[in-house]
Amino acid sequence: MLKTEFEIIENFFATSDLDFEQKGVDLGIGDDAALIRVPDGHNLSISTDILVEGRHFPIDAEADQIAKRALSVNLSDLAAMAAKPFCFTLGLVLPEPTEAWLSKFSAGLGEIARKFQIRLVGGDLSEGPMTIAIQVHGINPIGAALRRDGAKIGDQVFVTGSLGDGAIGLLCLEGKSHLDSSFQLASNPSRPCLDYFEKAYYQPTPRIDFSIHCRDYITSAIDISDGLRGDLQHMVKASGVGARLDVESIPVSEFAKRCLNLENLYKAALFGGDDYELCITVSKDRCAEFVAAAGQSKTKVTCIGEIVEGEGVELISLAQDAKPIDGESYRHFSDLQS
Amino acid sequence: MLKTEFEIIENFFATSDLDFEQKGVDLGIGDDAALIRVPDGHNLSISTDILVEGRHFPIDAEADQIAKRALSVNLSDLAAMAAKPFCFTLGLVLPEPTEAWLSKFSAGLGEIARKFQIRLVGGDLSEGPMTIAIQVHGINPIGAALRRDGAKIGDQVFVTGSLGDGAIGLLCLEGKSHLDSSFQLASNPSRPCLDYFEKAYYQPTPRIDFSIHCRDYITSAIDISDGLRGDLQHMVKASGVGARLDVESIPVSEFAKRCLNLENLYKAALFGGDDYELCITVSKDRCAEFVAAAGQSKTKVTCIGEIVEGEGVELISLAQDAKPIDGESYRHFSDLQS
Numbered sequence: 001m002l003k004t005e006f007e008i009i010e011n012f013f014a015t016s017d018l019d020f021e022q023k024g025v026d027l028g029i030g031d032d033a034a035l036i037r038v039p040d041g042h043n044l045s046i047s048t049d050i051l052v053e054g055r056h057f058p059i060d061a062e063a064d065q066i067a068k069r070a071l072s073v074n075l076s077d078l079a080a081m082a083a084k085p086f087c088f089t090l091g092l093v094l095p096e097p098t099e100a101w102l103s104k105f106s107a108g109l110g111e112i113a114r115k116f117q118i119r120l121v122g123g124d125l126s127e128g129p130m131t132i133a134i135q136v137h138g139i140n141p142i143g144a145a146l147r148r149d150g151a152k153i154g155d156q157v158f159v160t161g162s163l164g165d166g167a168i169g170l171l172c173l174e175g176k177s178h179l180d181s182s183f184q185l186a187s188n189p190s191r192p193c194l195d196y197f198e199k200a201y202y203q204p205t206p207r208i209d210f211s212i213h214c215r216d217y218i219t220s221a222i223d224i225s226d227g228l229r230g231d232l233q234h235m236v237k238a239s240g241v242g243a244r245l246d247v248e249s250i251p252v253s254e255f256a257k258r259c260l261n262l263e264n265l266y267k268a269a270l271f272g273g274d275d276y277e278l279c280i281t282v283s284k285d286r287c288a289e290f291v292a293a294a295g296q297s298k299t300k301v302t303c304i305g306e307i308v309e310g311e312g313v314e315l316i317s318l319a320q321d322a323k324p325i326d327g328e329s330y331r332h333f334s335d336l337q338s
Numbered sequence: 339m340l341k342t343e344f345e346i347i348e349n350f351f352a353t354s355d356l357d358f359e360q361k362g363v364d365l366g367i368g369d370d371a372a373l374i375r376v377p378d379g380h381n382l383s384i385s386t387d388i389l390v391e392g393r394h395f396p397i398d399a400e401a402d403q404i405a406k407r408a409l410s411v412n413l414s415d416l417a418a419m420a421a422k423p424f425c426f427t428l429g430l431v432l433p434e435p436t437e438a439w440l441s442k443f444s445a446g447l448g449e450i451a452r453k454f455q456i457r458l459v460g461g462d463l464s465e466g467p468m469t470i471a472i473q474v475h476g477i478n479p480i481g482a483a484l485r486r487d488g489a490k491i492g493d494q495v496f497v498t499g500s501l502g503d504g505a506i507g508l509l510c511l512e513g514k515s516h517l518d519s520s521f522q523l524a525s526n527p528s529r530p531c532l533d534y535f536e537k538a539y540y541q542p543t544p545r546i547d548f549s550i551h552c553r554d555y556i557t558s559a560i561d562i563s564d565g566l567r568g569d570l571q572h573m574v575k576a577s578g579v580g581a582r583l584d585v586e587s588i589p590v591s592e593f594a595k596r597c598l599n600l601e602n603l604y605k606a607a608l609f610g611g612d613d614y615e616l617c618i619t620v621s622k623d624r625c626a627e628f629v630a631a632a633g634q635s636k637t638k639v640t641c642i643g644e645i646v647e648g649e650g651v652e653l654i655s656l657a658q659d660a661k662p663i664d665g666e667s668y669r670h671f672s673d674l675q676s
Contacts, residue, residue, distance in 0.1 A: 006572075026381060026480075027483070027485065030576070031419070031485050031486050031487075031576075032385060032415040032416075032418035032419055032486065032559075032560060032561055033383040033384055033385035033415050033416060033418070033419045033421065033474075033476070033483075034383070034384045034385070035381040035382070035383055035384075035419070035478070035483055036381060036382050036384060037376075037381055037382075037480070038375075038376040038382060040378055043364060043373040043374060043375055044373070044374050044375075044376060044382065045371040045372070045373055046371055046372045046373075046374060046425075046427060046459060046460060046475070047370060047371035047372070047427075047460060048427045048428075048429050048460060048461060048462050048471070048473065049429075049462050050429035050430075050431060050462045050464055050469075050471055051464075052431055052464050052465070052466035052467075052469075053466075054466075055464060055465060055466055056464070077370040077371050078370075078371060080369075080370035080371070081369070081370055081371045081373070083371065087384075089384060089385075089386045089473060090386075091386050091387075091388035091429070091471040091473075092388075093388060093390055093469060121384060122384060122385060122386060123386060124386050124387050124388045124471075126388055126389075126390050126393060126394070127390070127393060128390035128391075128392075128393055128467065128469065129390075129466065129467040129469075131388075131390075131431060131466065131467075131469050131471075133386070133388055133429040133462075133469075133471035135386065135427060135429075135473045136371075137384070138371070140373070142364075142375070145365070145371075145373055147365065147369050148369050148370065149369075221370075222370060223370055234344075238368070238369075
């Protein structure tokens with residue numbers, strides 16, 4: 001039987017995988033606030049992402065999957081800043097907490113927390129519709145954080161990993177997508193395909209090691225949460241430039257190629273969102289060094305375009321028979337009226 | 339018409355009352371993370387409170403009232419640490435944002451942010467059941483933060499302001515309370531009474547100036563969010579001591595005396611919660627200096643008991659005809675089973 005908030009914290013959140021020793025944390029869970037110390041000469045990076053059931057994860061999602069996704073998407077924001085993970089807080093709203101649910105949630109959260117060495121230092125619990133509000137804190141040497149406003153004309157645009165798998169994952173899990181109704185699987189996916197996409201959706205890889213290792217080569221960075229085109233648009237807008245993308249060079253996974261026709265493949269990669277890869281820019285004369293450094297951090301990077309004069313993102317296809325690609329990156333509140 | 343998350347941020351959150359210049363904020367709203375600098379020799383205090391519609395505020399609450407309450411209850415946690423407000427993030431989940439709602443919310447939030455000089459540095463917006471997740475950050479000289487584990491035997495227990503008004507406010511607004519069904523108003527309250535209690539509920543006063551000014555005299559502190567007895571129990575448990583409270587000395591407002599019988603008056607004060615006053619302990623030999631310092635910060639403080647050997651909180655009444663007082667401070671999830 002679950003009695004109080006305090007017993008829940010004690011049993012499921014003050015655990016060795018979440019409440020571990022971390023240099024710089026002077027006071028963790030259990031007081032009105034946590035107390036941390038930021039090393040001299042460093043910035044603290046602060047980011048928050050809120051996940052709502054039925055919107056940011058399916059209603060029947062497993063508790064450990066929800067936890068992994070919630071912390072991973074927040075860590076992805078730290079990766080976009082090249083910040084070293086430090087500590088986080090958790091606001092958790094649950095309709096009906098059970099030991100079983102909390103136990104799985106805690107295990108999933110702990111797995112990611114340990115892996116990225118980010119300590120839970122506080123939070124808040126409440127009853128209500130399931131919502132997870134995580135705030136992550138990371139550390140950067142002052143001046144070393146990556147930002148989205150540093151792209152220069154002539155810089156090459158790179159992305160990490162493969163794009164589109166997150167959106168395909170959601171399609172596999174829910175059978176629906178925010179993309180138009182023609183965004184469908186071309187064939188019934190095999191079990192390995194389904195497992196791959198489900199993992200891509202629930203456990204995106206925050207590119208922390210990569211971005212910290214390669215930050216000196218990177219002029220600008222953003223994480224791809226809403227869709228490549230939309231997120232790149234934010235970057236070029238902040239940087240006062242434009243970008244030209246070669247659509248066929250966008251990296252997609254072998255699994256994605258097997259399950260989608262070409263049109264939907266690029267729709268997923270360009271407008272799908274939920275990938276949590278990084279889109280970055282690199283000065284042309286440092287690309288070779290950058291690619292070598294990315295290799296050292298075991299991260300695939302692909303050049304997909306160039307920063308140009310102007311504004312917005314222009315999509316280029318070299319294929320003779322390419323159809324015009326249309327779609328929208330994820331716009332929150334897009335259909336609402338005042 | 340509200341188009342995108344980015345337009346909403348631009349119009350309602352990147353405002354001069356929220357996104358103002360603040361020393362130590364190197365990068366605010368608009369990137370993947372904010373970048374802050376904590377002064378050398380200082381801790382950052384981090385606290386988060388999540389508010390759910392229908393649970394932490396009534397369903398028909400006005401947007402500006404919700405905003406004021408949400409930020410004030412978070413600031414109260416910084417007050418309990420004697421931390422100077424620095425910056426905050428906002429996770430906002432809304433079913434149907436309208437210009438009118440957002441405009442009022444932004445104005446209410448900006449009023450409190452300006453008053454306490456706490457800058458909005460980031461956040462996240464989503465559609466869903468109305469939920470407000472705020473995380474506040476404050477600054478303390480290292481070693482100067484108040485904690486709940488410092489109470490010593492012989493220390494005197496003080497509270498700021500008056501207790502019970504928050505719970506009475508909720509009763510006026512909703513006609514219900516988490517206290518038992520006998521917790522009712524004794525008479526129909528006048529308009530000034532209603533206004534007073536509504537303000538007490540929606541705009542509790544975070545005791546920031548007081549706690550920073552008086553922190554050298556205070557051995558332990560906690561903010562009263564769940565009810566005096568329950569919160570004091572957390573403090574004495576963390577400190578490894580017990581407490582004895584003189585019930586009749588608990589300060590209650592003139593408005594509360596007018597509207598409630600004696601039994602309910604002390605029920606509200608002891609078990610009601612939502613007051614966001616501070617409960618603090620002071621070494622016996624420094625009480626006179628402490629009371630003088632509190633006076634300088636224009637804060638009423640009242641001695642209501644003493645720290646004793648043992649554990650738990652004992653309630654003492656000196657009145658000959660005192661009935662036993664019973665009730666429970668707010669226990670989250672108290673009725674839920676695994």
